[in-house]
Structure formats: C-alpha cells, structure tokens
Amino acid sequence: MAKRSLFILMCIFSLTIGITSAQDAQPGADGVGDKLYPLSGNGGYDVQQYDLQLMWDNKTGAIDAQTTIKSIATQDLSAFNLDFIGFDITKLTVDGKDTKFSRKDSELTVDAAVTKGKTFETVVAYNGNPSQVKDSLTTGWIAVKDSVIVISEPVGAQGWFPSNDHPSDKALFTYEVTVPKAYQVAANGLPDKPVENGDNNTYKFAINKPMATYLATINIGKFKTVEQTGPDGLPIVNYFPPDFTDPEKAFTRQPEILSFLSEKFGPYPFDVSGGIVVNQQIGVALEAQTRPIYGTDASELVVAHELSHQWFGDNVSVATWDQIWLNEGFATFAELLWIEHINGKNALDHTIQRRYDELQGLYRFSKDDLISSLESGQLPDVQLTPEKVGQLLHLLMDSAATKADIDAVVAKLPKDGAKVTQLGALMKSIPVQGQIVLKTIDFYKFNSIITGEPLAADAEQKTAPNLHGPADVESGDMMFDGSVYQRGGLALQALRLKLGDDTFFKLLQTYVSQYAGKNVTTTDFTSLAEKISGQDLKDFFQRWLYDKPLPPITELGLS
Ligand SMILES: [Zn+2]
Structure with a gap:
C-alpha cells in the first residue's frame, strides 16, 4: 500500500513536472535583442562548441559541409532558431534524431524540445554556394577567382555556417577543411598537420578559447607558412601568398608588437598568433581570433591595430554591436601607443592633431x-x-x-x-x-x-562631419566611422592624460583580466575606471563618449 501510494505520488509528481515543462517550454527567441541587428543571434541556448567540416570544390566554388553545434538550453525549449542563409540543408539532427525544421530569410527554426540545463547536439549537413551577407559592408564567404576570403564582421558568419550569430554567444571551434591538393587553407586557431585524403588534403584548426562567430575565418588559395616566435615562446604562424616578401615590413615586427602590447595590456590571451595575408589588396583587415586577415596592402600600423584586438574585441568582446567602440576605439588607441613607442612624443602629438582635425572634416x-x-x-x-x-x-x-x-x-x-x-x-x-x-x-x-x-x-x-559620441551608435553604418574609431581612441588618450599612466594602464589590465573571455558594455568599462581611479568621471565620459560635440583638444595635451 505504501509502495503503491508512493508510486501514485511519483506518477502525479512526474505528471506535474511533465505538464509544467510542457506549458513552460517556449520557442527560443529569433534574436538576442541587439538594437542594430535585431535578428542576429537567438534566445534559449548557449553554444559551447562548433565543429565545422567542409569540402570545397575549386571548379564550382560550392561547399559540401556539416556543422555540429553543442549547446546548453537556457530555458525549456519547444523549438529554437539558428541564423543561416542559403544552401540546401540535406540533413538536420538533434541528439542524433532527424528533426523537422523550417526556414524564413536568415532564420532556421529547429522543431526540437529541449529541457533547460540540458546539453544537446545539433548537426546540420548542407551544400551549395555560400552567400555573401549584404549589410553596410559585404561580408561572409567571398569567392574570389580561384580562392576564398572569409571576413564576417558583423553578421557574415550565417552566410557560411548555421550559428548563434552574435558576439554575446562565444564558443570553442574546430575546423576540418578539405581542398584539392593544389590549394592550401589558411584559417585561424592552432593548426594541425594537413592529412592527405586522395586528391585532397584536409586541414585542421582548433580555437581553444571562446570566440565570437564573426571572428571565424577560413581562407583558401595558395599560401606559404612563415613562422616566428613571440613573447614567452608564443608560436606565430603566418600564411602568406607564395611570392609575398612583406614589402612594408608589417609582419616582421609582429613579435616586437606583441611584446609591447603584452606589456601595456597584460599577457597575450591565446595559444597562437600570426597573420593571414590574402593575395590581393583588400583595403580592410579583420581581427580573426589568434590570426587576423590582411590584404597585401597592410601596414605595420594596421598589424598593431589588429593584434591589439586580440585583447580588445576577441578576448573581451562586446555584448551588443552598438558597443563597438570598445573594440575599435581601443584598437585605434593601441595605434597611438605604437606610434609613440616607435616615433616618439612629437609623432604622437602630430597624429592626434591630424585625427582630431579629420573628425571635424x-x-x-x-x-x-x-x-x-x-x-x-x-x-x-x-x-x-x-x-x-x-x-x-x-x-x-x-x-x-x-x-x-x-x-x-x-x-x-x-x-x-x-x-x-x-x-x-x-x-x-x-x-x-x-x-x-x-x-x-x-x-x-x-x-x-x-x-x-x-x-x-x-x-x-x-x-559635413557626422559627429557623434563613440558609444552612441544608432545604426549599422555608424559602426565603422571616424567617431567610433578615431574619437574612441582619442577618448582613451584623454582618459590616460586625466588619470596618469600608472592608474590608466592598471585600469586597462584589470579590465582585460576581469572580463577575459566575456562580454562587456561601456558601463562595465566606465564603472571600473571610476572604481580604480577613485574619481567621479561621469562628466568626462558623457562628453567624450556620448555627446555630439568634440571635447576641446586641450584635453589631449594640445592647444
Ligand atoms: Zn579594428
């Protein structure tokens, strides 16, 4: 009797749980609520790891790919979304079971119920030609004659792999990329030896610390590998075009730049470094985690900028895209530090004056x-x-x-x-x-x-110059403008002068160590600045980061 009643009790109990979870389970949101990119990212789960396997056809430019996504549900899910554009999906499983899905624009909805707290594995097999994502910039998988360049900031990743495509969900990555033997793969992360596979080679890379999706890159073409050694024996593995001689000497100084930045910001955050130079002038560079991508036109200053992003942007990442100055303002400030280090105080002042002028047109x-x-x-x-x-x-x-x-x-x-x-x-x-x-x-x-x-x-x-505070970004096309980059960098230089070097660099190092691997907002930085300096900096940050008018150049030590 007692047993039976216990049995009934358990049935009722589990029934209650069952009913409760069925009632509570909701579809995950189709976006994370980013002001600039409302459909970027998704709600209800946290990705732990992406394993990307893909085979590239040099004749058609198509890929045959499989992405495995290991996630933890952060709510009881009745369904969840991934961001994904284009391709034919040939198979989709959740925890090994074939699962129904539907697609609308960039949203892939997977009809799987998952209990909160559970780890689950989604596998998406797909093929076709990747789509570039057209935003204020064209990003994603860019097929160039006989080669591939991948630059995905801000929302290009969904054009080549299904993902929770928002910097607030960082995860580990592995890549396995199979290409015909005449080609090489230059990706980011720790490289493994390529494995021969008939007429093809398979290249493997691993990203061993959490990374935002937009920082994933796989470049295919003709590359040679050039190795260097950075601070504390850090391996530096570069992928250069076969006849690249580093005419600007931009890459020769990488070990020195990394040592300098480590002194200023704290230890280099990852297990490998280097650069990928694609075989053309591209006029942009992207701070792919561990190994940025450059065109053959990259200068030493651009290399210093991209390497500094390993601390600011890659290790400490933005919570939402309108906080982008926490990446770009800091990397632009690192340029100023490098100019001062190499060419002295006069060169620094000259650069500050020029950038201040340019902000005003x-x-x-x-x-x-x-x-x-x-x-x-x-x-x-x-x-x-x-x-x-x-x-x-x-x-x-x-x-x-x-x-x-x-x-x-x-x-x-x-x-x-x-x-x-x-x-x-x-x-x-x-x-x-x-x-x-x-x-x-x-x-x-x-x-x-x-x-x-x-x-x-x-x-x-x-x-007319579009003056705005670097932390006041209202649309995607304001993300990469002078107010975010140059004024963001100048705001940090003004803060440095206000606090003095000791306090200022203590602030930067504390910020990096406190938020390593995490996501930040401007308030995280400004609160920490007030805490470490013991000063009330509200008026200072309001004027430099939010108000439209450019604060006076006297705050930059110039008249
Ligand atoms: Zn940058």
Whole structure:
C-alpha cells in the first residue's frame, strides 16, 4: 500500500513536472535583442562548441559541409532558431534524431524540445554556394577567382555556417577543411598537420578559447607558412601568398608588437598568433581570433591595430554591436601607443592633431606636402583656362596665402592657361603663412572645377562631419566611422592624460583580466575606471563618449 501510494505520488509528481515543462517550454527567441541587428543571434541556448567540416570544390566554388553545434538550453525549449542563409540543408539532427525544421530569410527554426540545463547536439549537413551577407559592408564567404576570403564582421558568419550569430554567444571551434591538393587553407586557431585524403588534403584548426562567430575565418588559395616566435615562446604562424616578401615590413615586427602590447595590456590571451595575408589588396583587415586577415596592402600600423584586438574585441568582446567602440576605439588607441613607442612624443602629438582635425572634416598640409600629394594623385592631363587655374589655386591656398599673391601668379599665365599637372609648380611660387587647411568639400569642389561637372546640391551636407559620441551608435553604418574609431581612441588618450599612466594602464589590465573571455558594455568599462581611479568621471565620459560635440583638444595635451 505504501509502495503503491508512493508510486501514485511519483506518477502525479512526474505528471506535474511533465505538464509544467510542457506549458513552460517556449520557442527560443529569433534574436538576442541587439538594437542594430535585431535578428542576429537567438534566445534559449548557449553554444559551447562548433565543429565545422567542409569540402570545397575549386571548379564550382560550392561547399559540401556539416556543422555540429553543442549547446546548453537556457530555458525549456519547444523549438529554437539558428541564423543561416542559403544552401540546401540535406540533413538536420538533434541528439542524433532527424528533426523537422523550417526556414524564413536568415532564420532556421529547429522543431526540437529541449529541457533547460540540458546539453544537446545539433548537426546540420548542407551544400551549395555560400552567400555573401549584404549589410553596410559585404561580408561572409567571398569567392574570389580561384580562392576564398572569409571576413564576417558583423553578421557574415550565417552566410557560411548555421550559428548563434552574435558576439554575446562565444564558443570553442574546430575546423576540418578539405581542398584539392593544389590549394592550401589558411584559417585561424592552432593548426594541425594537413592529412592527405586522395586528391585532397584536409586541414585542421582548433580555437581553444571562446570566440565570437564573426571572428571565424577560413581562407583558401595558395599560401606559404612563415613562422616566428613571440613573447614567452608564443608560436606565430603566418600564411602568406607564395611570392609575398612583406614589402612594408608589417609582419616582421609582429613579435616586437606583441611584446609591447603584452606589456601595456597584460599577457597575450591565446595559444597562437600570426597573420593571414590574402593575395590581393583588400583595403580592410579583420581581427580573426589568434590570426587576423590582411590584404597585401597592410601596414605595420594596421598589424598593431589588429593584434591589439586580440585583447580588445576577441578576448573581451562586446555584448551588443552598438558597443563597438570598445573594440575599435581601443584598437585605434593601441595605434597611438605604437606610434609613440616607435616615433616618439612629437609623432604622437602630430597624429592626434591630424585625427582630431579629420573628425571635424579638416585636413592640414604644409605647402610641400600638399604639392606632393597632388602630384602623387595621378592628376588628369587636362588644359585649364586661366580663370579655372585661379579658382583652383584660391580653393587650395586661400587658408594660408594672400589673394594678391595668388592673383599675381594667375595674371602671369598665358592665354591658354595651364595644365592640371602644372598646378604644383604654380603653387611653389606662392608664399604661404602657416599650414594650408582644407575641408572635405574642397576635394569635391576641386574635381568639379576640373571636370566642369557641377557639385551635387547636397554635397555640402553630405561631406559635413557626422559627429557623434563613440558609444552612441544608432545604426549599422555608424559602426565603422571616424567617431567610433578615431574619437574612441582619442577618448582613451584623454582618459590616460586625466588619470596618469600608472592608474590608466592598471585600469586597462584589470579590465582585460576581469572580463577575459566575456562580454562587456561601456558601463562595465566606465564603472571600473571610476572604481580604480577613485574619481567621479561621469562628466568626462558623457562628453567624450556620448555627446555630439568634440571635447576641446586641450584635453589631449594640445592647444
Ligand atoms: Zn579594428
């Protein structure tokens, strides 16, 4: 009897649990609530690890792939979403069972119930040609003739593997990439020896510390491996195009840059470093975790920028995309530190002045610099009337030369005027006082005078600087602008001057160690700054990080 009643009790108990969980189980949200990318990421689970296996067909550019995602449910789920664009899905299982799914735009909904706290494994097999993700930037898997470049910030990862595509869900990764023997794979993470597989080779890489999805990269092409050793024996494995000689000496100094950054920010956070240089100029670089991607045009300063992201962005990551200055402002500040370290205080001040000016749409030149930048700008071989020559000289030189001196040169011109390419020579004979200052609109006016095409009616408005606080980012196309990068970097330099080096670098090192592997908001940083300095910094941060007007340059130690 007792047993029976206990049995009944247990039945009721488990029934109750069953009913409760059935009632509570809800579909996971289709986004994490990011202001800039509402459908980026998903709710209800936390990814622990992605295992990506893919085979690339060099003839069609298609991939045949399988992504295994190990996650923990953070709520009772009746279904959950992944972010994924394109491809034919040939199989989808959850914990080994075939599972129904549906797709709408970038959302893949998986009809699997999972109890809160349970670890579960989702396997998605798919094939086809990856889609680039068109946002303010084109990102993701970019097929270039006979090669592949993958740059996924901010939401390009979902264009090549199903994922919880938001930086707030970081996870471990492994890649197994199979390519024909004539090609090599340059990815991020710790490389293993390639395994021969018939006519193909399989390349393996492992990311052993949590990484945001946008930092995953797999590049396919022709590469040679060049190794270096960093601080404390850190292995540096570079992938360069076969004939790349590092003309800028950008990569030669990586060990020195890593040592310098480690001194300033604390120990390098990962188990390997290096760079991937793809065989063309791409004009951008991305801080792929452990091993950033560059074009052949990368400079030493770009390398310092991307390596500093290993601390700021990769190890300590943003909680939402509107906090992007915590990545870019810090990496731009690291550029200032490197300039000061290599070229001294004057070079630092010169750079700060230039960047401060550029934020306001102002460009300063000495006469010689302006002439040489004109002459290196491949000017068209066009004949100009004396009147047009006069307009151009006034446009370029009014800020530093007198009207009379400019007019005197114009008056001596022959009737048929002069060629555009003679402008530099004419400028040489005009005396100037101080620096020449040009605005962004002046470059447009310059072209308009030469070509005779009128300026667009909204040119003045369009070229006006878009001043905003680096921590006040309202849309995706503001994420990568000068206010986020340059003003973010200058805000940190102003903070450094306000707190003094000892307190300031203690703050940066504490911030990195306290939030290692985690996600942060601006408030995490500003609160820590107040705590460590013992100062009330609310007004300072309000003016530098949130208000529109640029604070005075005196706060950067310049007048
Ligand atoms: Zn950056």
